[in-house]
Amino acid sequence: MCEASACDSALPWWPVELDEAELEAVSAFYDELEAEPCALDETAARRADAMIAAAMQRHLGEIMDGAVLSHYCHLLNGWGDAMWRGHRLAEGLASFCRGDADGHPYLVQYDRDGDFHPGQTLAYAVMAGVDPDAPVAGLGCSLRALYEHSRTLQTDEGAELGHLLFALAHLGVDVSTRFAVPGGHTDVAGLMERAIEGHHHGHFRVCRKVHLTEGICAAAAMIPGLESHRAQAQAFLDGQLDLMLLLALALERGRDPEHAAERVAPGGIVHALRQTLAVADHFEDHVFLAGHYIELAVFAGGMGYEISPHHRDAMVRIANAIDQAIPTWLPRSPFAEQFLFYGHYRRALTLLPGFLRAYPQPWAPSPAERAAFTVDFDALAADEVARTLAPLETPARAWSGAFTTAPAKTMRPEFAAVVDAFAALAPAELAPRGFRSHFRHIRPAAWPFALHYELLDYDGHAQAFTLEIHLESDAVRPLRETLAALLEPVRARFPERYVDWEPHWGRERGRLRVAMHEETPP
Numbered sequence: 001m002c003e004a005s006a007c008d009s010a011l012p013w014w015p016v017e018l019d020e021a022e023l024e025a026v027s028a029f030y031d032e033l034e035a036e037p038c039a040l041d042e043t044a045a046r047r048a049d050a051m052i053a054a055a056m057q058r059h060l061g062e063i064m065d066g067a068v069l070s071h072y073c074h075l076l077n078g079w080g081d082a083m084w085r086g087h088r089l090a091e092g093l094a095s096f097c098r099g100d101a102d103g104h105p106y107l108v109q110y111d112r113d114g115d116f117h118p119g120q121t122l123a124y125a126v127m128a129g130v131d132p133d134a135p136v137a138g139l140g141c142s143l144r145a146l147y148e149h150s151r152t153l154q155t156d157e158g159a160e161l162g163h164l165l166f167a168l169a170h171l172g173v174d175v176s177t178r179f180a181v182p183g184g185h186t187d188v189a190g191l192m193e194r195a196i197e198g199h200h201h202g203h204f205r206v207c208r209k210v211h212l213t214e215g216i217c218a219a220a221a222m223i224p225g226l227e228s229h230r231a232q233a234q235a236f237l238d239g240q241l242d243l244m245l246l247l248a249l250a251l252e253r254g255r256d257p258e259h260a261a262e263r264v265a266p267g268g269i270v271h272a273l274r275q276t277l278a279v280a281d282h283f284e285d286h287v288f289l290a291g292h293y294i295e296l297a298v299f300a301g302g303m304g305y306e307i308s309p310h311h312r313d314a315m316v317r318i319a320n321a322i323d324q325a326i327p328t329w330l331p332r333s334p335f336a337e338q339f340l341f342y343g344h345y346r347r348a349l350t351l352l353p354g355f356l357r358a359y360p361q362p363w364a365p366s367p368a369e370r371a372a373f374t375v376d377f378d379a380l381a382a383d384e385v386a387r388t389l390a391p392l393e394t395p396a397r398a399w400s401g402a403f404t405t406a407p408a409k410t411m412r413p414e415f416a417a418v419v420d421a422f423a424a425l426a427p428a429e430l431a432p433r434g435f436r437s438h439f440r441h442i443r444p445a446a447w448p449f450a451l452h453y454e455l456l457d458y459d460g461h462a463q464a465f466t467l468e469i470h471l472e473s474d475a476v477r478p479l480r481e482t483l484a485a486l487l488e489p490v491r492a493r494f495p496e497r498y499v500d501w502e503p504h505w506g507r508e509r510g511r512l513r514v515a516m517h518e519e520t521p522p
Contacts, residue, residue, distance in 0.1 A: 010232045010235045011232065016243070017276075026249060029252070038317060045319065051326055052342050055339075056375070057375075059435070060084060062336055062434065066436060069114055071340070074343050074344075077127055077347055078345075080375060081371070081374055083375075083378045086378065088137065093138075097146070104145075105140065107150045108152075108473070109155075110154040111473075119147070120163045122171075123164070123211075125143055126171075129365075156194055158196065163215060175224060188226070192219055192223075195216050195219075214296050216236060233305070237296070241308075244297070250273040250274060260400070261401050282404055283332075288341040291346075291349075294315050294319065298348065301359070301362055302363050312360075316356070319348075334405070337406070337435075411438075415457035418522045419455060430442050442455070449472075451470070451479065453467070456468060462518075464516070468511050468512065480510045497514050497516060
């Protein structure tokens, strides 16, 4: 388990090294922060908020059609328990749940068909101000009850436990609450030890450990019995917020139109800082980091952790930079593919004013204050969305050379023709769903998400297109033998095609597929 020094002492955490030029630039930036305190550009912030909400209105249908739970819960994180087509978003959680032996719904943890990271959906619902004790329509219980039956984690990697600890802290769980992990059980105190060890030594795959820092801070501040870890939580937070300073510096130095080209080019200070932060020059990467760092600082500040004046000012500069750039860059962004980043940023942006009004005093947003950003998509008219997303009459010249956008993944024309041909023949309930460039789901309304047909494009393979039936969760595993028995009848139906049953696909769940040459008429 955790070494005593890692668990009991406030070890510093700083995972990068700066070269001499970066150190000089950071030192100069500290002087700027002390000499030039800045205020939030509230006009730019309101416009950025409205643009992110309007962009989601345009894309929500296609995102919902192809959503897995890890995407679905990000909708709660960025747009709240929103109204859409007469229903709240949280009502859709029922379609991702399974029933235990007693009929209680639960979510599989650490699974592609459940919570991708343990507690992720609950954490994002809490961040969005959703009442964990209110019954969820369609679910038959509250979020608290759902997670009381979702305590098999399937991982004990500390770096994966941030979302869970954040959620548990806000639920007010007892430190002795038990969870099943690989090889046995542990309690919340054991999860905390694993998380601290994972912060020191574990991987960075989960959002640069920001959610891990968030969870450790919340647990140490809010769960009785874990107070001894508070100093270590502050040390982790300090390291993350020092990394945030690097992002603020990169944005400040990249916005000057007279010098942006040289600073962004290899050898320039912005390029060096981006390499240190492990971000590309894509605007969306900067939105990702900005949202996560500001969100962390706001929640941690509300728990009474120290946020220095330098860090507070860096938050404002980052927000001003991103907000002022959004009208130029969001319309160019492949929003449906990048919406998770924009959602985290909107969550942070809409909490920042409350943090700033209270600073330096702690501001712990109430559930109602957290929920105030919730969007009513049914009330957003198309003409209002169009006006909100219309380009500015005078584009922000300061950002012209600062970024690129993430490349949009477009559907190959050959595959688009297949999808269009199917859509023209199919009844309404079998309309192709989703927005990814290489596949479309076809799923009758009564089927669970994990059981569906798919059209797929294997670009570059001789058998380019496939028609498949997928079993993507244990809940539909009992259909394996049914699909296996269909192999020969399907082969008889397609005598000139490659047909196969893959019993080991998808964690031994299986899929049946028919492959077509690219020359096959749509």
